[in-house]
Amino acid sequence: MPAEAVPTGPPVQVVDGPSATQGLFATVQVAQLPNGRLAIPPNMTLAIEIGTSDRDTLDTELLPQNHRWFLLSLEPLSDKYARGLARNAVGRGDQFQGLGQHHKRGLILPLAVGDVPTEGGSTLTFNVGQNAGCSSLLPINRASNRLKWCKQVAETRRVPTVSLEAVLGWAASLVDSVHVQLLADVVLV
Numbered sequence: 345m346p347a348e349a350v351p352t353g354p355p356v357q358v359v360d361g362p363s364a365t366q367g368l369f370a371t372v373q374v375a376q377l378p379n380g381r382l383a384i385p386p387n388m389t390l391a392i393e394i395g396t397s398d399r400d401t402l403d404t405e406l407l408p409q410n411h412r413w414f415l416l417s418l419e420p421l422s423d424k425y426a427r428g429l430a431r432n433a434v435g436r437g438d439q440f441q442g443l444g445q446h447h448k449r450g451l452i453l454p455l456a457v458g459d460v461p462t463e464g465g466s467t468l469t470f471n472v473g474q475n476a477g478c479s480s481l482l483p484i485n486r487a488s489n490r491l492k493w494c495k496q497v498a499e500t501r502r503v504p505t506v507s508l509e510a511v512l513g514w515a516a517s518l519v520d521s522v523h524v525q526l527l528a529d530v531v532l533v
Contacts, residue, residue: 359502367502374453375444381516382451388414390515392522394457394508397424397476403431403447414449416515420456420470420503421479428452456481456505462513465506472499481505 355371376383384390389412393402396419403415419425428446446452458481460466472479478494481503486495508522 369502373443374455375451376442377514380514382416382514384414384416384451384515385449388412388449391415392511392515393417394522395419396428396452397421398427401428403428403450403452407447407449411449415447415451416511417446417450417452418455418457418506418511419452420454420501420505421472421476422454424476425452425454454504456503457508457511458505460505460507462507462509465504465510467502468505470501470503471497472501474498 353371357369359367359369389410391402391406391413393415396403396417401417403417407413407415417428419428429441429444429452432441432446432448434441434445434448444451444453455465456468456470458466458468460468468481470479470481471484473484473494474496475493478484484495484497488495
């Protein structure tokens with residue numbers, strides 16, 4: 345029996361370095377990828393949501409009214425990713441919930457989307473604000489005259505980051521809508 349392909353390197357690592365990079369890191373599977381593609385049903389309109397958070401999410405606002413849509417969400421904040429998964433009533437209690445399924449017509453991945461190589465992505469520093477909507481791969485704009493609650497970085501985290509091109513390749517479907525949660529005055533563009 346041939347060995348299964350798995351990521352190289354130790355599955356659990358303690359990284360010791362500058363305080364912004366110290367941490368406990370683990371390699372975990374986040375989605376099924378048969379034949380290099382996400383399991384998106386055929387004949388569905390695909391929406392991609394970059395930055396999911398807790399409110400104003402497409403799994404609660406778009407999918408209930410549009411039964412021909414499938415949603416692919418990406419959220420690098422682990423608590424917001426977990427809450428996204430928890431919104432799926434199928435997984436309550438001890439019931440099986442498919443890997444990454446946050447809706448019967450949706451998948452959520454714990455990844456950031458950024459300017460990284462299409463093959464393999466990268467691990468980048470994510471600036472986490474006191475308010476989740478203020479979080480970004482980009483530096484916080486402390487000179488902004490709006491959104492005073494967005495002027496501080498509460499924590500930095502190292503997050504797996506993929507390119508939009510990689511996401512589109514996994515989807516292997518025409519994308520009708522891309523929804524990006526972005527507060528333009530918070531980040532330096």
